[in-house]
Every structure is written in structure tokens, then in C-alpha cells.
Amino acid sequence: MNAPAVRVHDLRVTLGGTPVLAGVDLTVAAGEWVTVIGPNGAGKSTLLRAVGGLLTGPGEVALFGTPIGVLRRRERARVVATVAQSPVVPIGMSVFDYALLGRTPYIPPLGRESAADLAAVHEVLDRLDLGPFAHRELATLSGGERQRVFLARALA
Known part of the structure; x- marks a missing residue:
């Protein structure tokens, strides 16, 4: 069991x-x-x-x-990943880079993201219909779009 x-x-x-x-x-x-x-x-x-x-x-x-x-x-x-009620939105950060932060636990200290990490982020962005926004800055998104990005980070 x-x-x-x-x-x-x-x-x-x-x-x-x-x-x-x-x-x-x-x-x-x-x-x-x-x-x-x-x-x-x-x-x-x-x-x-x-x-x-x-x-x-x-x-x-x-x-x-x-x-x-x-x-x-x-x-x-x-x-475990959570989405805060009011997450801090880093100035100038792209949607892709913010979602990539969700892969941090899988990247070794002082290491870089792997092809698998990048693929995982692309997959999550696509599942949440955020692929077209990948290179946009978070600050340019609507409130609902930003919420989906916050969810993407948790799911990545």
C-alpha cells in the first residue's frame, strides 16, 4: 500500500x-x-x-x-510548491525566466539548468497557454496572466 x-x-x-x-x-x-x-x-x-x-x-x-x-x-x-497570495515580481524578469525559477530544486548548487529543465518549463508554459508570452516581461501582463505564470513556476 x-x-x-x-x-x-x-x-x-x-x-x-x-x-x-x-x-x-x-x-x-x-x-x-x-x-x-x-x-x-x-x-x-x-x-x-x-x-x-x-x-x-x-x-x-x-x-x-x-x-x-x-x-x-x-x-x-x-x-511541495505553493503560489503566494502576493508574490514578489522581479523587475524586468521574463515569463520564461520566472517559470524557470521553479526548477531551482533540481539544479545543483553552482550549476546551470539542463536541457530537461528548459523543456519542463516550455511544457508547463504551453499547458497554461503562456508559450506566446515566454519572452515578455512579467510587468507587461494582466493580473490573470501573471497568476498563470505564478502557477507555472510552481508546476515547473
């Missing part, structure tokens, strides 16, 4: 002395789609940050059976 893609058990997160998550349990099978909904301030982003290993607290978080705490940062980044 395969381990679930995400398993959260009794997760608790406190921020600034305020409990934000208390006793969260969640299991997500590989390939399963899950939507997290709730009012502003309910802890949705906090939950996603904890699953991604960016926040810690009592409880257990495991990705494909491996506790999040034992994964090195690069290993974790190969398994």
Missing part, C-alpha cells in the same frame, strides 16, 4: 501567541485534489505553510510517508 501524498495528524500552530491551527487531521492521496475553504483568518494559508514545512508546531506532517522535518529543504521543494 502506498503512503498518502500528505498526512497531517494533530497539527497545532501558534503565531504571535495566538493559536491558529488546533488538532488538524488531513490525509490526501496521491493524485487527489483538495480544496481548503474558509473565512479570512481561518488558517488556510497557515495550514499550507505548515504542510510545506515553512511553519512548525506540535503534531505530525508527512509527505509520501516521510516526516517533513527530516526532508532537506531542496528535497521538500521537489515535493
Whole structure:
């Protein structure tokens, strides 16, 4: 039997002395789609940050059976990618180069992107109908187009 893609058990997160998550349990099978909904301030982003290993607290978080705490940062980044609500948009950066940042966990330190990395970015841009925008600067895109580029980085 395969381990679930995400398993959260009794997760608790406190921020600034305020409990934000208390006793969260969640299991997500590989390939399963899950939507997290709730009012502003309910802890949705906090939950996603904890699953991604960016926040810690009592409880257990495991990705494909491996506790999040034992994964090195690069290993974790190969398994989990998130799209921030308000990502920083580097001035002058092209759509292709921004999406290529999503390949960072696969490029060795002081290394360069491979042909496979470049192909992965082209494939994701094409899947999201962003191929024609590859050489445009992010700042020239509409809000919706930029959101697709942010998603492309996560998927790359």
C-alpha cells in the first residue's frame, strides 16, 4: 500500500501567541485534489505553510510517508510548491525566466539548468497557454496572466 501524498495528524500552530491551527487531521492521496475553504483568518494559508514545512508546531506532517522535518529543504521543494497570495515580481524578469525559477530544486548548487529543465518549463508554459508570452516581461501582463505564470513556476 502506498503512503498518502500528505498526512497531517494533530497539527497545532501558534503565531504571535495566538493559536491558529488546533488538532488538524488531513490525509490526501496521491493524485487527489483538495480544496481548503474558509473565512479570512481561518488558517488556510497557515495550514499550507505548515504542510510545506515553512511553519512548525506540535503534531505530525508527512509527505509520501516521510516526516517533513527530516526532508532537506531542496528535497521538500521537489515535493511541495505553493503560489503566494502576493508574490514578489522581479523587475524586468521574463515569463520564461520566472517559470524557470521553479526548477531551482533540481539544479545543483553552482550549476546551470539542463536541457530537461528548459523543456519542463516550455511544457508547463504551453499547458497554461503562456508559450506566446515566454519572452515578455512579467510587468507587461494582466493580473490573470501573471497568476498563470505564478502557477507555472510552481508546476515547473
